Structures are given as C-alpha cells and as structure tokens.
Amino acid sequence: MKKVIVLLVIFISISSCSNKVVDKEVNKKAGEWVSSGTKFFMGSDEQVEIVKNLLSNYAAMDAEAVFLNTRDTVRFFPFNAEKPVMMTVKDQKEMFSLYDSIISKPVYFLPYELDGVRSLVEVTSTETKYKKDGTVEKDLFLEKFIFGDDGKIHTVRQWRAAW
Numbered sequence: 304m305k306k307v308i309v310l311l312v313i314f315i316s317i318s319s320c321s322n323k324v325v326d327k328e329v330n331k332k333a334g335e336w337v338s339s340g341t342k343f344f345m346g347s348d349e350q351v352e353i354v355k356n357l358l359s360n361y362a363a364m365d366a367e368a369v370f371l372n373t374r375d376t377v378r379f380f381p382f383n384a385e386k387p388v389m390m391t392v393k394d395q396k397e398m399f400s401l402y403d404s405i406i407s408k409p410v411y412f413l414p415y416e417l418d419g420v421r422s423l424v425e426v427t428s429t430e431t432k433y434k435k436d437g438t439v440e441k442d443l444f445l446e447k448f449i450f451g452d453d454g455k456i457h458t459v460r461q462w463r464a465a466w
Contacts, residue, residue: 336417346414346422353456354412354424354448362407366395373456382444382463406431422450427464 332342353372360368370377370392379390388394409428416422425447432440442463449458 342418346416351412362405364399366392378458380460382461403433424448
C-alpha cells in the first residue's frame with residue numbers, strides 16, 4: 304500500500320510540473336500600404352546587423368566595407384536632392400575624402416517587411432561630419448535601407464529631421 308501511495312505522489316508531482324504551452328503570434332501583419340492595401344510585418348535582426356555594420360563602416364570612412372552587403376551600385380536618395388544618385392565605392396571614397404571624421408549615433412533600428420514585396424530597415428541617427436575645410440555638418444536623419452531578393456541593400460532613402 305505504501306508503494307502505491309508513494310508512486311501516486313510521484314505521479315501527481317510530475318504531472319503538475321508539466322510545461323504550459325503559450326500561444327505566440329508570429330509574423331503578425333499590421334498597417335497598410337495605402338495604394339495596394341498590402342500589410343506590414345516585422346523584419347529580420349540579420350538585416351539590422353547588416354545595416355549596423357554598414358553605418359559603423361560609414362563612420363569609420365571605409366568605403367570598401369560600406370559596400371560589403373550592397374549591390375555594386377546603390378540608388379541613394381539624399382535628403383537634399385530631387386533625384387536619386389547612383390553610388391559606387393569610388394563615389395563613396397570621393398565623398399569621404401572631403402571629411403576628417405564622421406560620428407554617427409543611431410537612435411533605433413526598425414526592420415520590417417512589406418508583405419512579400421520588400422524588406423527594409425528604418426534607422427534614425429544623429430550625424431556629425433567634420434569637413435577638412437573646418438566646417439561641421441550636424442544632422443538628424445531618418446533613413447530607410449531597402450533590401451533586394453538577393454539579400455543585399457539596393458536603395459537608401461534619406462530624410463532630414465528636426466527635433
């Protein structure tokens with residue numbers, strides 16, 4: 304009889320320790336791209352890491368490293384231009400040659416996908432660029448790094464913001 308009671312107590316103890324299953328919604332779609340009605344959902348941390356590395360290499364003024372995870376030519380929409388600029392490593396090196404140093408401090412990284420259409424990482428950052436002529440450029444940017452099907456950045460859109 305004692306064996307039965309001990310076995311019963313052990314069985315009840317083990318049964319009460321079972322893990323509870325918690326339902327978790329993954330890839331919840333939300334929002335809307337107005338012209339098509341397409342929904343958004345969260346993107347990948349892998350793409351965030353690609354953008355973090357790009358921005359770190361940008362601040363280090365390493366043009367070759369900036370282009371490690373981009374296409375050979377990146378379509379860049381600067382905040383102060385009406386048309387995109389097609390950027391290459393050579394163009395980036397020329398731009399860097401104007402500066403002594405660049406300090407870029409990201410505020411946030413937000414990866415998201417437009418349901419089956421494109422992947423983006425949105426970044427807000429403060430940027431201070433010290434030109435060789437002694438002038439200093441300070442900006443707060445909102446930028447969107449747009450990835451292609453090949454997993455590489457093909458477009459960067461930039462807006463200047465004020466706080």
